[in-house]
Amino acid sequence: MKIVVQVRLFPDAAQHAALRATLDLCNEAANVASTQAYQRRVFAKQSLQRLTYGQLEDMGLSAQPAIHVARKVSGAYATLTANIQAGNLGKPGSKRRQAAEGRPIRFRRDAAQPFDDRCLSWQLAARTVSIWTVAGRSGPIRFGCSDQQHALLLAHRRGESDLVRRDGKWFLYATCDIPDAPTKEPDGFLGVDLGIVNLATDSDGRDYCGKATNRVRHRNQRLRAKLQAIGTKSAKRLLKKRRRKESRFAADTNHRIAKSIVTEAERTGRGIALEDLGGIRDRVRLRRPQRVTLHSWAFHQLGQYIAYQAKRSAVAVVHVDPAYTSQGCSACGHVAKANRPNQSTFHCRSCGFAEHADRNAARNIAARGVTGWAAVSLPNAA
Ligand SMILES: [Zn+2]
Numbered sequence: 001m002k003i004v005v006q007v008r009l010f011p012d013a014a015q016h017a018a019l020r021a022t023l024d025l026c027n028e029a030a031n032v033a034s035t036q037a038y039q040r041r042v043f044a045k046q047s048l049q050r051l052t053y054g055q056l057e058d059m060g061l062s063a064q065p066a067i068h069v070a071r072k073v074s075g076a077y078a079t080l081t082a083n084i085q086a087g088n089l090g091k092p093g094s095k096r097r098q099a100a101e102g103r104p105i106r107f108r109r110d111a112a113q114p115f116d117d118r119c120l121s122w123q124l125a126a127r128t129v130s131i132w133t134v135a136g137r138s139g140p141i142r143f144g145c146s147d148q149q150h151a152l153l154l155a156h157r158r159g160e161s162d163l164v165r166r167d168g169k170w171f172l173y174a175t176c177d178i179p180d181a182p183t184k185e186p187d188g189f190l191g192v193d194l195g196i197v198n199l200a201t202d203s204d205g206r207d208y209c210g211k212a213t214n215r216v217r218h219r220n221q222r223l224r225a226k227l228q229a230i231g232t233k234s235a236k237r238l239l240k241k242r243r244r245k246e247s248r249f250a251a252d253t254n255h256r257i258a259k260s261i262v263t264e265a266e267r268t269g270r271g272i273a274l275e276d277l278g279g280i281r282d283r284v285r286l287r288r289p290q291r292v293t294l295h296s297w298a299f300h301q302l303g304q305y306i307a308y309q310a311k312r313s314a315v316a317v318v319h320v321d322p323a324y325t326s327q328g329c330s331a332c333g334h335v336a337k338a339n340r341p342n343q344s345t346f347h348c349r350s351c352g353f354a355e356h357a358d359r360n361a362a363r364n365i366a367a368r369g370v371t372g373w374a375a376v377s378l379p380n381a382a
Contacts, residue, residue, distance in 0.1 A: 001179075001308075003175075005145070005152055005153055005157075005173070007143040007145040007149065007153075008170065008171055009170035010141070010142040010143065010144065011141045015141050016170070018138040019131070019170060022131075023109065023110065025061065025134055026068075026069055027111050030107040030111070031106060033048065033052040033069055033073045034073045036052050037073055037077060038104035048070045048074050053066055053070070056070070060134060064132070065115075068116070069113075072114060076105050080100060112173065114160040115131060122174075123140060127145070129172065157176050158175060159177070183316045184316065185316075187268075187270060188270045188271075189273045189366045190264060191203035191368075191369060192261060192272060192306065192362060193275070193325070195358050195361075199254075200261065201359055201362050206264075208257040208261070220242060227242070254301050254305050257305075258306040258308075259309060262315055271373060272306060273318050273320050275320060316373060318373050320369055324364075325361045325365055329346075330363035331348065332350055332351040332353065336350075344356060345357055
């Protein structure tokens, strides 16, 4: 399993200037390569490298960075294609899709640039790195990280690291490749229903902290509406900052919820059953979380965090068919719309079973987890 460890860099003034000039050059070069790719319809890694190599070299990029720039551009087009195929940019001919297809991909000056171990070396014990820059080798540059991140980097860091400038700070995103632990055979399943009022409800009846998050979300929604109405440049800047802050808050909340769900499953020797939210592939990221509602984005993120933390703890995860989990009775199996008189109530018209709607759904998901697990662990049964 690959995970990304983010560490903040603390360059001195000269190092900062060198990093800034390097990232500027790499992204200018990426835009040049992107225009070439777009005009010549050349998107494959190798061909794009051959096509643009001379030009990038003339711009002052040395061999390795030039290769990475071409690969980054090729990768960006592959992601765009995947997003289009997944329908994330709307139907053919829609405004968003035309805007995305009708011009070359542009890279912001702060866009991430990958560096391999030849161009970037880690001195983990000293907590410094040195990096190839347009001004020569720069370093040692100090970085900060938690002890847990440090241990991860020491044991599992492999391959490339991305240099990123975000909110006026420098970061490195390091890839760690963690060997998969064999999944423990589960003794039953903890079902998890992801929802709007309660972010998550499990089949034991625990709710995971919707209130505080919703309060923050509503307060932010009001604030955003106000700022949007003002519409000045500084209001827009503030708006962007609020959005970032809000998605950080949502990510923290999701981490906490995922952790307590996985801990509970681990403690009781069970697996986790989640609704299959449908085909979000690895490479298809929701590019602009602010375009979809923050909620739907946070919702997918919570599912991903649970799956990820479960994998790290060797807890089995089954994604189950979400159809009718909210209308079906977890006691007798009767499915009817009328079982759900309102958002929060489940009341079975057939057997009279009554329960909070999210808990009933979580129990259905848990039951489907058991049958789903039997299906995957006995491949000959089908
Ligand atoms: Zn019933």
